[in-house]
Amino acid sequence: xxxxTEQLRIFSGRSNPALTDEICxxxxxxxxxxxxxTFPDGELFVKLHEDVRGRDVFVVxxxxxxxxxxxxxxxxxxxxxxxxxxxxxxxxxxxxxYARQDRKDEGRVPxxxxxxxxxxxxxxxxxxxxxxxxxxxxxGFFDIPVDHLEAAPVLMKHFKALDPKSTVLVSPDVGNVxxxxxxxxxxxxxxxxxxxxxxxxxxxxxxxxxxxxxGKDVLMIDDMIATAGTLCEAARIVKEHGxxxxxxxxxxxxxxxxxxxxxxxxxxxxxxxxxxxxxxxxARQRLASLTVLSVAEIxxxxxxxxxxxxxxxxxxxxx
Numbered sequence: 559x560x561x562x563t564e565q566l567r568i569f570s571g572r573s574n575p576a577l578t579d580e581i582c583x584x585x586x587x588x589x590x591x592x593x594x595x596t597f598p599d600g601e602l603f604v605k606l607h608e609d610v611r612g613r614d615v616f617v618v619x620x621x622x623x624x625x626x627x628x629x630x631x632x633x634x635x636x637x638x639x640x641x642x643x644x645x646x647x648x649x650x651x652x653x654x655x656y657a658r659q660d661r662k663d664e665g666r667v668p669x670x671x672x673x674x675x676x677x678x679x680x681x682x683x684x685x686x687x688x689x690x691x692x693x694x695x696x697x698g699f700f701d702i703p704v705d706h707l708e709a710a711p712v713l714m715k716h717f718k719a720l721d722p723k724s725t726v727l728v729s730p731d732v733g734n735v736x737x738x739x740x741x742x743x744x745x746x747x748x749x750x751x752x753x754x755x756x757x758x759x760x761x762x763x764x765x766x767x768x769x770x771x772x773g774k775d776v777l778m779i780d781d782m783i784a785t786a787g788t789l790c791e792a793a794r795i796v797k798e799h800g801x802x803x804x805x806x807x808x809x810x811x812x813x814x815x816x817x818x819x820x821x822x823x824x825x826x827x828x829x830x831x832x833x834x835x836x837x838x839x840x841a842r843q844r845l846a847s848l849t850v851l852s853v854a855e856i857x858x859x860x861x862x863x864x865x866x867x868x869x870x871x872x873x874x875x876x877x
Contacts, residue, residue, distance in 0.1 A: 565612070565613050565614050565645075565865075566585075566587065566613070566614050566616070566861075566865050567590045567608065567610055567613050567614070567615045567616070567644075568581065568582055568585070568587065568589055568590060568615075568616045568617075568618065568861065569589065569590040569592055569606075569615065569616070569617050569618070569635065569639075570589050570590075570617075570618050570619070571594070571617065571618065571619030571628065571631050571632055571635060572594055572628075572631060573619050573620045573621070573622055573628040573631070573836070574618065574619070574620045574622075574652065574833075574834075574835065574836050575589075576833070576836060577618065577620075577652060577833055577834070577836070577852075577853075577854055577857075578618040580833075580852055580854030580858075581618065581854045581857050581858040581861065582858075583854070584854055584855050584858035584859075585858050585861065585862060590606070590608050590610075590615075591606075591607035591608050592604060592605065592606050592607055592608070592635075593605045593607060594631065594635075596627075602627075602630055602631050602634050603634075604631075604634050604635050604638045605638070606638060606639070606642055610639055610642050610643070610644040611642065611643040611644070611645075612643065612644075612645045613644055613645055614644075614645055614646050614648075614865050615639050615644040615645075615646065615647050615648070616647075616648045616650050616687070616861055616864075616865075617632065617635050617636060617639070617647065617648070617649055617650060618650040618652070618857075619631065619632040619635070619649070619650070619651065620651060620652045620653040620655075620834055620835055620836075621651060621653065621654060621655035621656070621674075622653050622655060622810075622812070622835040622836075623812075623814075625655040625656070628655070629655060629656075629674065629677075632649060632651075632678070632681070633677060633678070633681040634681075636649065636678070636681040636682040636683055637681050637682055639682060640681075640682035646684045646685070647682050647683050647684050648683065648684065648685045648686070648687055648861075648864060649678055649683040649685075649686050649687070650686075650687045650688075650857065650861065651686060651687070651688040651689075652688070652689050652834035652835070652853065652857065653689070653810045653812075653834040653835050654671075654674075654688050654691055654692075654696070655674070656670045656671050656673075656674045657671055657691055657692035657693060657696055658671075658692050658693075659671050660672075660692070660693045660695065660696055660699075671693075671696050671699055672699045675696070675699035675700045676699075678700070679700060679701055679702055683702060684702060684703075685702050685703040685704070685705070685864070686700055686702065686703070686704045686705070687704075687705045687707070687857070687860055687861065687864065688704065688705070688706060688707070689706070689707045689708070689709060689809060689832075689834055689853060689856075689857070690707070690708055690709055690781045690782075690809040690810065690834075691706060691781075692781055692782065694706065705860060705864065705870045707853075707856055707857065707860055707870075707873075707874070708874065709809040709832045709834075709851075709853050709856070710740070710741070710744070711856060712832060712851045712852070712853055712855075712856065713741075713779060713807055713809075713830065713832075713851065714741070714744060714745070716807075716830055716849070716851055717745070717777060717805075717807075717830075720745070720747075720775060720777065721775075722745050722746040722747040723747075724773075724774055724775050724802075725745065725747040725748075725774065725775045725776075725777055726747060726748045726749070726750050726769065726770070726771050726774040726775070726776050726777070726801075727739075727741050727742035727745065727747055727748070727749050727750070727777055727778075727779070728749075728750045728751070728752060728767075728769075728771065728776050728777070728778045728792065728796055729749070729750070729751045729752065729778075730752055730778050730780060730788050730789055730791075730792035731752060731788055731792075732751065732753065734780055734781075735751055737779065737780070737781065738751070738778075738779065741777075741779050747777075748769065748770070748774075749769060750767055750768060750769025750770065750771050750776075750796075751767070751768040751769060752766075752767055752768075752792050752795060752796075753766040753767070753768060767795065767796065767799055771796045771799050771800060771801045772799060772800030772801070773800060773801075773802055774801055774802060775801070775802055775803045775805070776793075776796045776801040776802075776803065776804045776805065777805045777807070778792060778793070778804070778805070778806050778807070779806075779807045779808065780806075780807075780808045780809075781808060781809050781810060782808050782809065782810035782811075782812050783806070783808040783810070783811055783812060783813060783817060783821075783829075783831065784812040784813075784814050784815075784817065785814050785815045785816055785817050785820070786813075786816070786817040786820040786821050786824070787816075787820065789806050789808075789821075789824070790820040790821060790823070790824040793806065793824045793825050793826055794824065794825065797825045803827045804824075804825055804826050804827060805826065805827050805828050805829075805830070806821075806824075806826050806828070806829045806830070807829070807830040807831065808830075808831050808832075809831070809832045809834060809853075810831070810832070810834050810835055811831035811832070811834075811835050811837060811841065811850075812835065813838075813841055818840070818841070818844045818845065821844075821845055822844060822845070826847055827847065828847045828848075828849060829845055829847050829848050829849070830848075830849040830850075830851060831848070831849075831850060831851070832850070832851050832852070832853045833850055833851065833852050833853060833854075834853060837850050856873070859873060860873060
């Protein structure tokens with residue numbers, strides 16, 4: 559470990575230790591040693607096996623499934639670090655669960671993203687490092703600094719071989735237009751938008767495509783694949799409108815409910831996801847076209863810059 563990182567400690571929760579190992583490898587350090595245990599009654603226990611007094615500590619924990627267990631583990635871990643006199647605690651959330659509950663769209667419902675933000679702050683976090691939030695405004699839910707990274711550099715590198723003249727970035731719904739436009743501008747290709755009219759929380763009707771996809775290689779990039787309903791319906795529609803091929807990509811591979819069944823039937827040439835959420839054996843077995851891309855270098859570089867009090871926004875500009 560170099561002198562610059564002697565005071566740096568990176569710990570991993572149990573949600574995604576493989577990603578933490580990759581981050582530590584990039585930073586030429588090792589994960590902090592800690593014992594995490596779930597008691598027979600379901601309660602969580604954390605004990606550190608390293609001194610963190612006066613140190614700059616990062617805890618890597620995606621609040622993915624099982625969401626509540628992983629969230630509680632993060633809170634307990636940070637409380638342990640705070641009571642062990644860590645100088646600064648950064649919660650590294652490659653995937654931030656509850657991000658879709660970010661507003662009151664009807665009466666008598668919670669804003670759970672704000673509640674979770676408050677819990678993380680109260681547990682002892684001094685700052686948060688996260689990636690591709692479902693709604694960027696969630697950064698404002700925290701009363702502590704938030705560094706919001708994008709997986710765009712990794713995805714762009716993966717798709718750099720695509721010919722921009724024959725490729726069309728398609729937004730699977732109107733809500734994703736800003737993200738799709740950003741990728742289209744970076745890749746120098748055309749943009750198309752699917753006009754989706756949602757009929758309920760679990761079904762949608764696609765009415766029209768704004769733009770031309772006939773004879774084109776379609777690329778659809780979203781922040782997450784949850785139940786895959788929107789993405790798969792969009793793939794079917796662009797194929798009906800003459801698309802030559804369809805590639806799907808997302809930062810967060812949530813893969814909930816009927817996602818596998820839908821993706822198996824959808825006309826995707828490839829499906830690419832980042833490793834912000836660990837990819838299960840079932841996903842690898844059922845989705846033959848699945849490609850997993852690592853965001854460890856981006857997260858590692860951001861951690862290094864935060865630790866050295868350097869600009870993280872300049873990292874965004876490089877993408």
